[in-house]
Amino acid sequence: MSGVPVSSSSGSAAASSAASTPPLRLASASPRRRELLASIGVEVEVSPADIDESRGSDETPEIFVSRLAREKALAGHSVSALPTLGADTVVVCDDEVFGKPRDLAHACSMWRALSGREHRVLSAVALIGPRGLLECRVATRVWLRTLSEAEMAAYWATGEPADKAGGYAVQGRAAIFVERLEGSYSAVVGLPLYETAELLQAQGIQIL
Numbered sequence: 772m773s774g775v776p777v778s779s780s781s782g783s784a785a786a787s788s789a790a791s792t793p794p795l796r797l798a799s800a801s802p803r804r805r806e807l808l809a810s811i812g813v814e815v816e817v818s819p820a821d822i823d824e825s826r827g828s829d830e831t832p833e834i835f836v837s838r839l840a841r842e843k844a845l846a847g848h849s850v851s852a853l854p855t856l857g858a859d860t861v862v863v864c865d866d867e868v869f870g871k872p873r874d875l876a877h878a879c880s881m882w883r884a885l886s887g888r889e890h891r892v893l894s895a896v897a898l899i900g901p902r903g904l905l906e907c908r909v910a911t912r913v914w915l916r917t918l919s920e921a922e923m924a925a926y927w928a929t930g931e932p933a934d935k936a937g938g939y940a941v942q943g944r945a946a947i948f949v950e951r952l953e954g955s956y957s958a959v960v961g962l963p964l965y966e967t968a969e970l971l972q973a974q975g976i977q978i979l
């Protein structure tokens with residue numbers, strides 16, 4: 772796992788939070804990210820950022836996931852003075868990047884690739900606040916057991932895979948497929964809480 776904060780001096784961000792307003796804008800439609808932040812006591816104003824999530828031909832998975840997190844934060848921040856957090860999560864297997872499955876066939880092709888072996892989940896966070904843009908990225912190793920074709924069809928039918936990177940949710944029914952995980956569980960669910968807390972505190976947002 773790595774979670775190296777990177778600061779840049781955009782200097783364009785100014786923020787303050789009155790006691791009655793949330794301390795943070797979450798530029799994300801992901802209910803998981805909101806719930807994860809709530810679990811550490813961070814209240815958010817949700818404002819999904821609509822950005823193009825396609826990958827450039829020369830982008831490594833790491834550069835790609837960090838760029839998306841940054842673009843989401845920048846899109847959300849442009850309409851708010853609140854500190855704004857964007858995040859992105861992708862599944863990476865043999866340098867192939869898996870986002871959300873389009874349909875059953877797409878999901879099955881991902882699961883066949885991931886089945887019975889190790890892959891990585893990359894989660895990037897970008898936080899714009901009084902101290903400019905702060906970023907981190909976390910890589911977590913995940914081992915999925917071999918899935919049968921019948922299990923794939925049954926899992927798809929639950930509806931759970933459709934909005935998850937790699938087509939699985941470690942926090943849901945796919946827990947029965949995850950043999951082990953090395954790194955950050957919360958990062959796999961969509962937001963690395965330890966590293967995010969460090970970014971929030973670096974922006975002067977008190978958590979405890």
Ligand SMILES: Cc1cn([C@H]2C[C@H](O)[C@@H](COP(=O)(O)OP(=O)(O)OP(=O)(O)O)O2)c(=O)[nH]c1=O
Binds near residue numbers: 860861936
């Ligand atoms: C691997 C994995 C991913 N996921 C989720 C986390 C993310 O919500 C989603 C990856 O898609 P993202 O594009 O990172 O996020 P999103 O579309 O849900 O929300 P937004 O872009 O508005 O911020 O997959 C799980 O919930 N559990 C898992 O085990």
